[in-house]
Amino acid sequence: MEVFWERGYEGTSIADLTAAMGIGAPSLYAAFSCKEELFQEAVALYDATEGEATNRALRDEPTARSAVEAMLRDNARNYARADRPTGCMIVLAATTASPRNDAIRALLAASRQRSIEALERRLEQGIADGDVPAKTDTASLAAFYVTVLEGLSIRARDGTSQETLDAIADYAMASWDALAPPATVA
Amino acid sequence: MEVFWERGYEGTSIADLTAAMGIGAPSLYAAFSCKEELFQEAVALYDATEGEATNRALRDEPTARSAVEAMLRDNARNYARADRPTGCMIVLAATTASPRNDAIRALLAASRQRSIEALERRLEQGIADGDVPAKTDTASLAAFYVTVLEGLSIRARDGTSQETLDAIADYAMASWDALAPPATVA
DNA sequence: TCATTTCTGTAGTGAACGCTACACATCGGA
DNA sequence: TCCGATGTGTAGCGTTCACTACAGAAATGA
Numbered sequence: 001m002e003v004f005w006e007r008g009y010e011g012t013s014i015a016d017l018t019a020a021m022g023i024g025a026p027s028l029y030a031a032f033s034c035k036e037e038l039f040q041e042a043v044a045l046y047d048a049t050e051g052e053a054t055n056r057a058l059r060d061e062p063t064a065r066s067a068v069e070a071m072l073r074d075n076a077r078n079y080a081r082a083d084r085p086t087g088c089m090i091v092l093a094a095t096t097a098s099p100r101n102d103a104i105r106a107l108l109a110a111s112r113q114r115s116i117e118a119l120e121r122r123l124e125q126g127i128a129d130g131d132v133p134a135k136t137d138t139a140s141l142a143a144f145y146v147t148v149l150e151g152l153s154i155r156a157r158d159g160t161s162q163e164t165l166d167a168i169a170d171y172a173m174a175s176w177d178a179l180a181p182p183a184t185v186a
Numbered sequence: 187m188e189v190f191w192e193r194g195y196e197g198t199s200i201a202d203l204t205a206a207m208g209i210g211a212p213s214l215y216a217a218f219s220c221k222e223e224l225f226q227e228a229v230a231l232y233d234a235t236e237g238e239a240t241n242r243a244l245r246d247e248p249t250a251r252s253a254v255e256a257m258l259r260d261n262a263r264n265y266a267r268a269d270r271p272t273g274c275m276i277v278l279a280a281t282t283a284s285p286r287n288d289a290i291r292a293l294l295a296a297s298r299q300r301s302i303e304a305l306e307r308r309l310e311q312g313i314a315d316g317d318v319p320a321k322t323d324t325a326s327l328a329a330f331y332v333t334v335l336e337g338l339s340i341r342a343r344d345g346t347s348q349e350t351l352d353a354i355a356d357y358a359m360a361s362w363d364a365l366a367p368p369a370t371v372a
Numbered sequence: 373t374c375a376t377t378t379c380t381g382t383a384g385t386g387a388a389c390g391c392t393a394c395a396c397a398t399c400g401g402a
Numbered sequence: 403t404c405c406g407a408t409g410t411g412t413a414g415c416g417t418t419c420a421c422t423a424c425a426g427a428a429a430t431g432a
Contacts, residue, residue, distance in 0.1 A: 008282030010196045014390055016284075024411055025391070035390065092281040095273075095343060096194030098202075109344045140353035143346060147354050151337030154277060158295045160329065167326035168333050175361035200420055210381055211421070221420065377430070382423105389418065397410075402403100 001042040005089040009039055009104045010097060039104060043111065046089050053078055058118055064126025068119070068145050069173050075149060076165035079156035087153035090115075116146045141179075148172045187228040191275040195225055195290045196283060225290060229297065232275050239264055244304055250312025254305070254331050255359050261335060262351040265342035273339035276301075302332045327365075334358045 003012050003020045014035060018025050032038040057070035079087050090111050097105040120142035126132030152165055189198050189206045200221060204211050218224040243256035265273050276297050283291040306328035312318030338351055 006282065007284050008196075010194075011282050011284035011287065013284070013388080015388085026393095026412095027410060029391065030409075087281075091340060095278045095281045095340065096192065096197050098193050098197035098199070101197065112340070112344055137353065140350055141357065143341065143350050144354045144357040147337035147341050148334060149337070150340040151333035151335070154281065154298070154336040154340075155329065155333050157281060158298055164326055164329050167323065168330045171327065171330040171361050171365065174364040175357050178360040178364035179357065199418080201418085212382095212423095213380060215421065216379075373432100375430100375432090377428100379428070380426090382425085384424105385420105385422070387419080387421105390416100392415070393413090395410105395412085397408105399408080400406095402405085 001045050001089070002085060004039055004042050004093055005046070006085040008093045010094070010101060036104065040107065043090070043107065047111070050078065050089070054115065054118075058122045063129070063131040064123050065131065065173075065176055067122050067126075068176065069169070071119070072145070072149060072152070072169040072172060073166065076152055076156075076169055077162060079152055080160070080162035080165055086159075087155075087157040088150075091150050091153040092157055112146070112150070115149075116142050119145060136179075144175070145172065187231050187275070188271060190225055190228050190279055191232070192271040194279045196280070196287060222290065226293065229276065229293065233297070236264065236275070240301065240304075244308045249315070249317040250309050251317065251359075251362055253308050253312075254362065255355070257305070258331070258335060258338070258355040258358060259352065262338055262342075262355055263348060265338055266346070266348035266351055272345070273341075273343040274336075277336050277339040278343055298332070298336070301335075302328050305331060322365075330361070331358065 003016050007016065014025055014028065017038070018028055021028065028038070032041065053074040054071050057067050057074060061067035061070050075088070090108050094101070094105045094108050116139075120138045123132055123136065123138040123142055127134050127136060127138070132138075148168070152168060155165060155168065189202050193202065200211060200214065203224070204214055207214065214224070218227065239260040240257050243253050243260060247253035247256050261274070276294050280287070280291045280294050302325075306324045309318055309322065309324040309328055313320050313322060313324070318324075334354070338354060341351060341354065
């Protein structure tokens, strides 16, 4: 998973993977049918581990605002960690691809789409809870915050410091306060 | 340039390029010494053409706010155009790479860094002009808007509609109004 | 018209790709 | 101790990669 995360799908060879695992190619193919299936398993592992920060924020935070803020900040902290690849694997590992590998790109695009939809549902829950204005365009607002989150992955991969990533999250949350100030909630 | 833009550096083969150009490999190598140099020329062409929207916004718009807004909206419109690859080549063509091609990734990262610095200088000009609060952290604010811009490339590549990209730009500008309202300018 | 130069299409280089056949080592159960 | 099964290392499969030698076509200048 970490090799795919660091180098992307097309930038990772089977030799890279077997070297990282300390096994030979036949052992790898005894466990996974092909490179594509192995990548899918790596994505599933990534979702189950690194994706937990976002899931937790959307599930456990009391308000939609704090959920969005926690999603940005917790991921920003994870993206800049020095002990592993920077940024988000789902965002970085295959932004472009040869037509032969377009299914891989589409797989990650679908995962990103699910992130938008999960945030959108959380915003709708906020409307139901009364902490988000009823007239809010939840689809667009969810797209905005996922856009910032995806941009943070590029920033992190380019070496932007965690302090700056946090400042970016600040600016993004300022937008929330401008559009959905608590005072206007019924 | 369009092939690299669509498929990325590692996703593009010499055969893809010669097919798109309608020439043979020897003709290509008579004009460019290697794949990497050809890519650099494609990036230079991209900067000179597609980069003009951002340059124009930062150069010709009267205030820092309108410059940022024009940068986001003009690029958002370009990113979603149906007659060519979606999103920004500089952002998408090599977010990750094999160690062998890391120079390519670093080349694009340096170009992205220049975008942040160009925006930062425009914000400083806004302070000098009096349309940006003097206490503004120009480095962080520039990083924020470039983060949104880079996120828009991911969104565009995932097929997000131009209307939604525009709405995302709206939210990003709402952040400006929250942090740097015109009323507070001296 | 012809010699010279420039270009291009064919064909193929060595290396790296994803993937696999096969012999051998290792190990649990009888 | 022996046997069958499982798993691994070596070696190599066919293909594609970036890149090039070379011969013939096309274009240029006298």
